Amino acid sequence: MNDLLPDRVNVRRLASRAAKLTGICPIGGCKRLLAVVSGTVGDAQVSLSFSIDGQHRALMHCTVIATVEMPCQRCLEPMSVELVAEAVLALVITEEQAANLPAGYEPLLAKDDMVELASVVEDELLLVLPLAPSHDTEGCSRTESEPESPLEDKPNPFAVLETLKRK
Numbered sequence: 595m596n597d598l599l600p601d602r603v604n605v606r607r608l609a610s611r612a613a614k615l616t617g618i619c620p621i622g623g624c625k626r627l628l629a630v631v632s633g634t635v636g637d638a639q640v641s642l643s644f645s646i647d648g649q650h651r652a653l654m655h656c657t658v659i660a661t662v663e664m665p666c667q668r669c670l671e672p673m674s675v676e677l678v679a680e681a682v683l684a685l686v687i688t689e690e691q692a693a694n695l696p697a698g699y700e701p702l703l704a705k706d707d708m709v710e711l712a713s714v715v716e717d718e719l720l721l722v723l724p725l726a727p728s729h730d731t732e733g734c735s736r737t738e739s740e741p742e743s744p745l746e747d748k749p750n751p752f753a754v755l756e757t758l759k760r761k
């Protein structure tokens with residue numbers, strides 16, 4: 595389960611054997627990912643299952659789970675964000691083939707059938723990054739229910755709570 599995945603795989607060969615691969619992929623050195631997150635936590639857990647579809651396309655169905663750190667958009671404190679990416683990638687040789695793939699397939703451009711897994715994993719994680727992550731209200735050090743002005747007409751919920759506590 596915690597085996598390191600190979601760096602490069604021959605997708606067509608694995609697809610013709612209907613192979614399955616499960617393992618981890620280190621993401622600490624993924625530069626494009628690190629450019630947009632504050633850090634990574636551990637390795638990505640990756641499951642790959644290969645197949646050939648009715649049009650003789652070599653497919654790689656991948657599931658990637660990883661944790662990254664991003665600043666909370668409300669309080670700006672770092673927070674852990676679990677990323678779960680799932681995709682069906684179809685091996686293609688030309689941009690034209692890539693453009694003609696049916697919906698639901700993502701192109702996997704590789705002229706010699708060889709694919710670098712770390713790069714695929716990184717692409718998939720980038721696709722599912724949340725734009726503006728924030729803590730749950732309880733976990734955030736800045737809550738939106740904080741009263742903005744003491745002159746507000748509505749009764750302050752915290753004041754009500756205080757009255758209840760004193761009784």
Ligand SMILES: [Zn+2]
Nearest residue numbers: 666669729734
């Ligand atoms: Zn927060």
